[in-house]
Amino acid sequence: MPSATEQQHTFGKTASLSGTSLHTGDKVTLKLHPAAADHGIKFKRADLQDEPTIDAKIDNLKTVERSTTIGEGSVRVHTVEHVLSALSAMGVDNAVVEMNANEPPIGDGSAQPYVDLIKKAGVTAQEVPRKFLDVREPMHIESKTGSLLVLLPDDKFRISCTQAGPDNRFTQYLSMEITPAVFEREIAPARTFVFYEDVQSLMDKNLIKGGSLENAIVVRGDAVLSKEPLRFPDEFVRHKILDIIGDLALLGNRIRGHLIAVKPGHGVNAELARALAREQTRRSALAGPHPIPIGEGGLAPDEVMQILPHRYPFLLVDRIIGFEGETKVIGMKSVTINEPYFQGHFPGHPVMPGVLQVEAMAQVASILLFKLTKKSSRVGYFMSADGVKFRKPVFPGDTLIIHAELTKARGARLAKTMCHCLVNGAVVSEGELMFTFLDT
Ligand SMILES: [Zn+2]
Numbered sequence: 001m002p003s004a005t006e007q008q009h010t011f012g013k014t015a016s017l018s019g020t021s022l023h024t025g026d027k028v029t030l031k032l033h034p035a036a037a038d039h040g041i042k043f044k045r046a047d048l049q050d051e052p053t054i055d056a057k058i059d060n061l062k063t064v065e066r067s068t069t070i071g072e073g074s075v076r077v078h079t080v081e082h083v084l085s086a087l088s089a090m091g092v093d094n095a096v097v098e099m100n101a102n103e104p105p106i107g108d109g110s111a112q113p114y115v116d117l118i119k120k121a122g123v124t125a126q127e128v129p130r131k132f133l134d135v136r137e138p139m140h141i142e143s144k145t146g147s148l149l150v151l152l153p154d155d156k157f158r159i160s161c162t163q164a165g166p167d168n169r170f171t172q173y174l175s176m177e178i179t180p181a182v183f184e185r186e187i188a189p190a191r192t193f194v195f196y197e198d199v200q201s202l203m204d205k206n207l208i209k210g211g212s213l214e215n216a217i218v219v220r221g222d223a224v225l226s227k228e229p230l231r232f233p234d235e236f237v238r239h240k241i242l243d244i245i246g247d248l249a250l251l252g253n254r255i256r257g258h259l260i261a262v263k264p265g266h267g268v269n270a271e272l273a274r275a276l277a278r279e280q281t282r283r284s285a286l287a288g289p290h291p292i293p294i295g296e297g298g299l300a301p302d303e304v305m306q307i308l309p310h311r312y313p314f315l316l317v318d319r320i321i322g323f324e325g326e327t328k329v330i331g332m333k334s335v336t337i338n339e340p341y342f343q344g345h346f347p348g349h350p351v352m353p354g355v356l357q358v359e360a361m362a363q364v365a366s367i368l369l370f371k372l373t374k375k376s377s378r379v380g381y382f383m384s385a386d387g388v389k390f391r392k393p394v395f396p397g398d399t400l401i402i403h404a405e406l407t408k409a410r411g412a413r414l415a416k417t418m419c420h421c422l423v424n425g426a427v428v429s430e431g432e433l434m435f436t437f438l439d440t
Helices: 081-089 112-121 180-187 196-204 235-251 266-286 301-307 354-373
Strands: 007-011 015-020 027-034 041-045 053-055 061-063 069-072 075-077 095-099 123-129 132-134 139-142 148-153 157-163 172-177 193-195 217-220 223-225 254-262 319-324 328-334 378-390 399-410 414-423 426-439
Touching: 007 027, 015 112, 027 112, 041 075, 053 069, 053 075, 061 266, 081 095, 081 112, 081 180, 081 235, 112 123, 132 266, 139 266, 148 266, 157 235, 172 180, 172 235, 180 235, 193 196, 193 235, 196 217, 235 254, 235 266, 266 414, 301 319, 301 354, 319 354, 328 354, 354 378, 354 399, 354 414, 354 426, 399 426
Parallel strands: 041 095, 132 254, 157 254, 193 217
Antiparallel strands: 007 123, 015 027, 027 095, 041 053, 061 069, 069 075, 139 148, 148 254, 157 172, 217 223, 319 328, 328 399, 378 426, 399 414, 414 426
């Protein structure tokens, strides 16, 4: 049995908080609602028609200029990093964050109001284990502006951060393991800080209507201006750690690793979250079961042909090895020297064309979509392929293992899938394929 800290957690009840939004200066009410296991964190815009929700996922990240904005379609929520930081660090895995504006209340510029709210809602364990991403080998991200993030293996989530202002003024360093108790005591109270030269231009652009000394510390030269004195002598580096936790929360899974951050910012933080998300996808593709004999729930060749209209030489799936839940499928194709395309691609040097690997991915993905909609009268059309990469050549004699995972479905009309082809456990090609459906 996993210990209590390894279970997913949500709230005991709904709790709400009102305040002013930073950028528009409007009044906003934020409500934290409990959510089911594996739901993740979603923001809900209760002020818009149909109350759309946005997944707090790195794929939905839109901009990182000064704060973190996520969106889906035309719907946006801004400045999500402080509330996400509090949710993640206080151990909340599943929640609906409902707001009647496009931004949470800024409060005092720290995560303290959200920690108080989370405690008011109560954090309770759920029956499903938490998902972790274990850092297995060092990774690093470096920016042109001098930021450096290095992630090392560790069995806990630790951050060692160095913050430095312009001309290295206010250089501060702090290292700690992030736990709910440490976050509440050491990190959550640390407020946003800005350098005067930066806010002046924002004020001119009218970008911070709700901004004042009540919700940020302003640094002018060597002077620190704020409504109340500094809460910690090194309050700035603490706020940087707060922002890192919030930005990395967009990964979804919890990180077990030691992050060494030098001059971090939303841009590099997001870049690291993206790199980690790619690593996560790659691992889940590699981790799939690869037994060639058909497992329960798999499809034999004749069953594949009942679903797909394709026939030799254009049928590029031999069988379906199995399904994982509702959203994943694994298929296989034995690539033999008898394939007609090897005659010309290339004479004396047979290599499977990359476009046919994409076609194989599309056929496997179609089987998944067919299973989901369970309607044979609908035809899925292949609309687009993004991020297609061919990493290794595929030769006669190889067995292509084809993974397809549904990543997004918009109504019953659109579906997005992430697909990988593997040979001997290594990714040979990948791509994100989008489909639309038409009734026949
Ligand atoms: Zn911040």
